[in-house]
Amino acid sequence: MVKRSNGIFGEFDFPLFIVFILLLFFGWFNIYSASLNLDHLSIFDSSQEYGKQFIWICVSIGIGFFIMLLDGGIFKTLSIPFYGFTILLLIAVLLFGKKVNGATSWFGFGSFGIQPSEFAKLGLALVIANFISDGFPFSQKIDFSIFGIRIHFSTDLLALLGLIGLPALLIVLQPDPGTMLVFLAFMLVLYRGGFLETPLYMGLLAIIIGVLTLLFIHSSVDILSLEVHGLFFLILGIVLFVILSIYFFNYFTPPRFRTQMVKNAIATGILAVLIMGCTYFVYHSERFLNSKEELVLAEESPDEVKLTSILKKHHKQRIDVLFGHKKDIHDIGYNVHQSKIAIGSGGIKGKGFTDGTLTKFKYVPMQSTDFIFCTIGEEWGYLGSALVVILFLFMLFRIIIIAERQRSVFTRMFAYSVAGIFFIHFTINIGMTIGLCPVIGIPLPFFSYGGSSLMVFSAMIFILLKLDSERLDILR
């Protein structure tokens, strides 16, 4: 022990705390603007969303102080019971929950409600950190190779995937697939924890190839009066990329690794084509899963014949709208279109606090929750929206810096979980408001109206601050 802290502020990380407070209060002001009721002008009026949000802010800060008073060790100790508790809550909500927007994801208490899936994120973050730092009992390494490609992993990975998969499955049953997507955040944690090197790269590859496939899926080019499908060029591109990378890396790879490198490159290429094929299959699954007669019938009377397919009609529609295959500004694309108008009309400086015309006159649906970023974009302009993006990036970087300065693996892994969760929320939420992601209803941390998410996000920050403040004291 080189140095002992004096009180709770001894090693307190003020930059993270300040950016947290900034985001919290900027978020509150924007909720005020987004749901302003002219009969209730006070921002503290608890009959309105902004007044309620103020109560949640007070509760969250109260929870924060409480956390700061605790001994840091308790989080590791309580991680497994807390995880278990959230799993029980998730099961309970399926049985006794309130149905809101088609998903049974709420427990209602009067005019307030809590969302167990938000707490599940925290439980999972704690439990993953716990297991990665302590390891699993009965840990074994599995190692084999197929077609010359070596595959090796430990049973720890399977156990971790199981821990993540259980709450994810319960949330899918609600069904709330948007929130489920947040659990992708833990892939980053596993990656940093020493797992999933290849899968992460494969995931990135899958995302890139998937996006490219969906972009070109309806395109075709006329060559010598022959209609060539756009995906043919994608395959051509992959092949070219593999050949070029082999040729290029030849110079940098020591001779003894060259065979492995060529194998890896070719395997990547084959994988890419396979991903493309899978994407194509899933997108056009009704073509493969139904007989020709059924397809013809469906063409004639689309309302009567039900085709077997993997994607539901509205899923496919969202994909089509996102990739520009369909211009639909009334139905699926309506929210995004209105949201882009609100953000785009903000210009550089914005229209001014509570002066956003689209915000004021309710042109954007769900403005105070999922689409709160529109209010920022419209009323504060590019200066405001860029500031929010930069504040979030700063917060993510700060969390990673905090993570990397820990001697405790538990704290580091917990920090990475928090960063991952914030990152996914940030990416999907802002991405959908500016048309870069499909519309998935998850909140923007500290900005979207809602008590459960605010409490959980705040608790994550404070737990991290507490653990970090003790980094020099004890090794966990």
Next chain:
Amino acid sequence: MNLDERKYVILAIFAAIALLFLVKLFSIQVLENEWKLKSARLTETAKDIYPTRGIISDRNGKVIVDNIAAFDLMVIPRQVKEFDTLAFQELTGLDKESIIQKLNKAKRYSRYKASEFLAQLKGEEYIRIAEDLSDFPGFFARTRTLRKYPYQSAPHVLGYIGEVGQKKINSDSYYKSGDYIGTSGIERSYEKDLRGKRGIEFVLVDVHNNVKGKYSNGDFDTVAVNGLDLESTIDIELQNFGEELMKNKRGSIVAIEPETGEILCMVNNPSYDPNLLVGRVRSENYKVLSQDTLNPLFNRALQAQYPPGSTFKLIQALIGLEEGVLNENTYHSCNGGYYFSGRRLGCHPHRSPLALNYSISTSCNAYYCNVFKDILDNYPTTETGYKVWREHVAKFGLGEKLGIDIPGEAKGLVPQPAYYDRYYQKGRWKAHTIISLSIGQGELGVTPLQMANFTSILANRGWYKKPHLVRKVNGEPAYEEENLILETDISKEHYEPVIEGMYAVIEKGTGRGVRFSEDIEVCGKTGTAENPHGKDHSIFIAFAPKDDPKIAVAVYVENVGFGSTWAAPINSLVIEKYLTGEINRPHVEKRMLEGDLLHN
């Protein structure tokens, strides 16, 4: 890769996404203009502000066309809640089916935007509804103005307004579907002055199209400019008196102030109450009126073409004097008519031979056959003679439009030589062929307006101002008086003997009994237009006072016989009323007012 180095991959992913957002946000917020335009299009709506239409007053400042507030009952289907249809039926006077039909029509138009449920309710109708309207959410009233005619007269002069047609919308960008426009009469020809200028108010609307306030504090709004008020030349009291006189008769009265060309009254009968063509009932009433066999929509004063009859002898006399074939002491004989080529054009018994003055006061046919023949034969060929004659006639404003300031005027007919060439072949017609022109019969066609204008020329001794119905626009003179003056090519001194003849008509000739006052000398001329379809038309023209004429009047009464029986008394009553402001001959007035010549 070392585990510690994996943080760089993660940081790179974070930074890449943030950078992507910063670039995309910069693109839509700063670079792309379309979102700002779309935002403006969504939230800013231009609302038209309709100006009030100009008011029309008569020459004495009495308002003859006024505006009254009217109300459109509007509905926003989205806001309509279930309501008591029975009470609503009672309120609006509609049956259940048409209520449902109108609601569905509104829904088809838009669920969020207001559409007309009942158009143009009059004030009293609306007041009945207004109190209970709050029981029916989604319904509200929109004010607009309707025309009102306090005197219920002069419909053909004033005209009416109707919804603008698609053709007009295409050709004139000012108009939009649903706008109102003057469709006939003064309303039409002074449309641009009366309508004013529409204003635009920019407002902010919410997603349901509810107005939420002014855009940019109204900096871009333009104010509606109200229509200009007109002062008509009509004397509404005289007009109403004329309409009373013409009740149950078919015909027309036109009175002109000779000095100015201002039309004092323009009466048509059969006629209608202009208030019938206002508001909700307009199209229904229009249909009824247009199908009426008496044709009340027909503006006889401008459009009916009758032969001028004996009144035309005055022109013959003037042309004869100018051409030198006639003077005050030229005598012609008349033995029961004019004999030519073995035919006879009859005349009533009177003393013979006779000079100019007596020929006018007794309206001798033979005398004017001689004059006409002398005029034409004064030239080497009949055709050149006729051309000279026709030129003189045309200078009296006959055979051409006078250019009055309301639409629909007929030209009348004074045949060109070619007209007769077609009938008789070139060079095969002589004065005798067309001798009926000399007494104002035959092919001649003259409108009552032209006749009144001709009377005005006589009163002025040789000139006239283009007759018109509006003299002031917004208090400023509507026309430059000098531009209106037109002259005949008859020397001024030739008018005196003819006017003396007209004076004699009243004093001792065919128009005896027209003189209504010791002090006011009236000059006039009877006429009877032969009508191949039935009884002759009764015509009388007159002006007074003789030496300082204030009014010139032409009266046509269809199918009632001689000019002296109906047209002359009616004419004299109009003059008497205008000059003295009262009627001192109640028996004449009573006989004229009660005469029913339509239904016998």
